[in-house]
Amino acid sequence: MKWWLLPLKNFKFGTLGVRDLMSFWTRKSRIVITCAKGVPPFLRQEILSLGFPVLSEGKAEVETEGTMEDTLRLNLLIRTGQRILFLLESFDAKTPDDLYKRISRVSWEDFIPEDSYFSVTSSVYNPTIKDSRFANVKCKDAVVDRIKEKRGRRPDTGPERDKVVIHLYWRSNLCQVFLDTSGEPLSRRGYRMIPLKAPMQETLAAAVVLATGWRGDRNFINPMCGSGTLAIEAALIALGRAPGLLRSNYGFMHMKGFDDSSWKVLRRKIRAEARDRLNGRILATDISQQAVEAGKKNALTAGVDRFIEFGVCDFPETPVPGGGGAIILNPEYGERLGEIEELNKTYRGIGDFFKKKCNGYTGYVFTGNLDLAKKVGLRTRRRIPFFNGPIECRLLEYDLYEGSQKRTFQN
Ligand SMILES: C[S@@+](CC[C@H](N)C(=O)[O-])C[C@H]1O[C@@H](n2cnc3c(N)ncnc32)[C@H](O)[C@@H]1O
Numbered sequence: 001m002k003w004w005l006l007p008l009k010n011f012k013f014g015t016l017g018v019r020d021l022m023s024f025w026t027r028k029s030r031i032v033i034t035c036a037k038g039v040p041p042f043l044r045q046e047i048l049s050l051g052f053p054v055l056s057e058g059k060a061e062v063e064t065e066g067t068m069e070d071t072l073r074l075n076l077l078i079r080t081g082q083r084i085l086f087l088l089e090s091f092d093a094k095t096p097d098d099l100y101k102r103i104s105r106v107s108w109e110d111f112i113p114e115d116s117y118f119s120v121t122s123s124v125y126n127p128t129i130k131d132s133r134f135a136n137v138k139c140k141d142a143v144v145d146r147i148k149e150k151r152g153r154r155p156d157t158g159p160e161r162d163k164v165v166i167h168l169y170w171r172s173n174l175c176q177v178f179l180d181t182s183g184e185p186l187s188r189r190g191y192r193m194i195p196l197k198a199p200m201q202e203t204l205a206a207a208v209v210l211a212t213g214w215r216g217d218r219n220f221i222n223p224m225c226g227s228g229t230l231a232i233e234a235a236l237i238a239l240g241r242a243p244g245l246l247r248s249n250y251g252f253m254h255m256k257g258f259d260d261s262s263w264k265v266l267r268r269k270i271r272a273e274a275r276d277r278l279n280g281r282i283l284a285t286d287i288s289q290q291a292v293e294a295g296k297k298n299a300l301t302a303g304v305d306r307f308i309e310f311g312v313c314d315f316p317e318t319p320v321p322g323g324g325g326a327i328i329l330n331p332e333y334g335e336r337l338g339e340i341e342e343l344n345k346t347y348r349g350i351g352d353f354f355k356k357k358c359n360g361y362t363g364y365v366f367t368g369n370l371d372l373a374k375k376v377g378l379r380t381r382r383r384i385p386f387f388n389g390p391i392e393c394r395l396l397e398y399d400l401y402e403g404s405q406k407r408t409f410q411n
Pocket of ligand 1: 197200227230288314315316
C-alpha cells in the first residue's frame with residue numbers, strides 16, 4: 001500500500017497529518033509472529049520463503065521485521081502462525097503507574113479512531129502484577145485517556161477481538177506494546193463451522209502437513225479425518241491458496257489510514273497466484289458418518305471440496321491408490337483405562353494397515369500418547385515434537401517399503 005493512495009475518506013484534517021499516517025503504515029518495526037510450541041521451525045521456513053528475515057526464534061514465536069503494510073501480506077499468507085504482532089513501543093516499566101505513564105505517551109490518536117472499539121490482551125510476568133487483567137486495565141485506561149484528551153472523544157473497549165487489538169508483553173521491567181494486526185487468532189480461518197470431537201487447530205494442522213513435506217505431487221491419505229482439518233489444510237497448501245483469504249476481518253482493518261481498495265487489490269493478486277489442479281489425490285475417511293458430513297461441509301466452506309474425496313469406513317478399509325505419497329492418521333489418545341485398552345488395538349491395527357496396504361507411502365501418526373504409539377510396532381524414521389494445546393505430541397514418521405515391516409518397540 002502506498003501512502004499517496006490512501007483514500008481521502010480516511011484522512012481527517014486537523015487530526016492526523018499525511019506524514020503521520022505515512023510513517024505509521026510504512027515505518028519498519030519488529031514483528032513477532034506467535035504460534036504453538038513445536039511450530040517455530042515451520043513458521044520460520046514460511047517467513048523466509050515469503051522474503052522476510054528471521055531475527056529470532058523462541059519456543060512459541062518467531063520474530064521478523066517489516067511495516068504495517070507488510071502485516072497485511074503476512075496475515076493472508078502465513079499458515080502456521082497464530083497472531084501477527086507489530087511492535088509499537090518498547091520501554092522499561094517497574095510498576096503499573098510506570099506502565100500507565102509510558103503508554104500515555106504513545107500517540108494512539110494517530111492510529112486508533114476515536115469512534116471505534118479496541119481490546120487489550122497481555123502476557124505479563126511482573127512481580128508487581130498478580131492478575132494480568134490489572135495490567136490490561138491500566139493499559140486500556142492510558143490509551144482511552146490519551147485519545148479523549150487529544151480528540152475529545154473516546155473509543156469503546158471490551159473483550160471482543162474483532163476490531164483493534166493491543167497486546168502487552170511485560171517481563172520483569174521490559175514492556176513491549178504491540179498492535180495485534182490479526183485481531184482474532186489466525187487459526188480461526190472461518191471454514192470450520194462444525195468442529196466435532198478433538199479437532200486439530202487449523203494452524204497446527206498446517207504445520208503438521210508442512211512437516212510431512214507433502215506438496216500435492218503425490219497422494220495424501222487421511223483415515224480418521226474427523227472434521228477434515230488435515231485434509232483441508234493439505235489441499236490449501238498444495239493449491240498454494242492463502243489461508244487468510246478465507247477470512248474477511250482482521251485487526252489492522254480498523255486502524256486509521258487502512259486503505260480498503262489497496263487491500264482488495266492485494267487479495268485479488270494473491271488469489272490469482274493459486275493453482276487450480278492437483279497431481280495427487282486427497283482422500284479423507286472416518287468411521288463416523290457425522291464426522292465425514294462435517295468434513296465435507298468444512299471443505300465446501302474452505303472452497304476445496306472438489307479436491308477431497310471423502311468416505312465413511314473403518315480405517316483399514318480406506319482405499320490406498322498406487323503412486324505413493326503421505327498417509328496420516330490422528331487417532332484419539334484416550335484418557336480412561338477402558339479407552340486405552342480399546343486404543344491399544346487401534347494403534348496395533350494402524351501398524352498392520354501400514355504393513356499390508358501402504359507400501360510405497362510414507363506413514364504418519366500424530367498422537368499425544370507415546371505408549372500407545374509403541375503399539376504401531378514399526379520403526380520410526382523421524383519423531384517430530386508438537387504441542388496440541390498443553391499436550392505434548394509427536395508426529396511419527398514411518399517409511400513404508402518392503403522390508404520396513406520389522407517390529408520394534410523403540411518408539
Ligand atoms: C482425534 S479425532 C481426529 C481429529 C481430526 N484430526 C480433526 O482435526 O478433526 C479421531 C477421529 O478418528 C475417528 N475414528 C476412531 N476410530 C476409528 C476407526 N476405527 N476407523 C476410522 N475412524 C476412526 C473418530 O471418529 C474421530 O473422528
